[in-house]
Amino acid sequence: MDSGFLGSEVYGDTIADVYDDWFSGSDRQVAIDAAADFLHASAGAGPALELGIGTGRVALPLAARGTKVAGIDASTRMTARLREKPGGSDIDVKLADFAEIGFPAESFGLVYVVFNTFCVLPDQDAQVRCFSEVADVLWPGGSFVMENFVPDPTRFDRGQRVEVERVLGDATHLHAAVHDPVEQRVRSRRLVFGSDGVRTFPVELRYAWPSELDLMGRLAGLTLAERWAGWTREPFTGSSPSHVSVWRKP
Incomplete structure (x- = not known):
């Protein structure tokens, strides 16, 4: 990993105590339910593997729908929060960087990554390696599903x-x-300014364009099967700010 790029475990360990409180609410719950429905339709009974499982915001609803779920995450504090939740201790979680998945070959019918988490991998080499690892752990006909943002460099003025x-x-x-x-x-x-002072939470991403992700998939032997603007299968267009993409292993 690039020495100038903070690892995903730093983000997870720093934000774990407030993560669920900050990223909750009725609108977010609707999106999570839609994601769980989409993934369950892809995986059925499973097994499915979540990359960057975190506190289980998607994994637990997916498991509640009847899909057997495993996960991988680099943060001990995030996975500890997962295990504290009802059903969390039933999920097999590997503590590791998900560029190196490490599960046996052809173990899963579905691998998925949500909330732009794929972009915490620090460079193109790590992202290409992740696709290769995903292809290895998918069984034939299995799917890799990713929710990610579409890069928008115009958000930045003079690079900031x-x-x-x-x-x-x-x-x-x-x-x-x-x-x-x-x-x-x-x-x-x-930067969070409050009555108890200032707290800092780092987020560092290496973004990838949809076409770049498709090439990573092709290099790994995966083929783009679907691309939507969201979990309820809205059409993906040139103005879509995010995408839900599905690559399949032949």
Whole structure:
């Protein structure tokens, strides 16, 4: 891993205690239910593997629908939160970087990654390696499903962006980011100002265009089967800010 790029475990360990509180609410729950429905339709009884399983926000609803789920995550604190939840201890979780999946070959009918988590892999080599690992653990006919944002370099002015993300109670959340278009990296910090002082939460991403992801899939022997703008299968267009993509192993 690039020494200048914080690992995904840093993000997870830093945000674990507040993650579920910050990323909850009725709108988010509707999206999670739609994701679980989509993934269950793809996996059936499973088994399915989630890359970057975190606190189980998608894995637990998917398991509740009858899909056997396993996961991989680099953060001990995020996975500890998962195991505290009802059903969390029933999920087999491997503590590791998901560029190196490490499960036996042809173990899963579905591998999936949500919430832009694929982009925490620090460079193109790691992302290509992840696709190869996914192809190895999928059985023939299995699917790799990814929810990811479509890059938008116009968000940045002179390679940077600062915005007020939310004001919640007595806390103000600022988001500060710098953009490296050559390496396709965004290095950002969420700064939370409150009555107890200032807390910093790092988020560092290496983004990839949909066409680049398709090429990674082809190199791994996977073929793009579907691409939607969201979990309810809205058509993907040139103005879609995100995508749900499905690659299949022959």
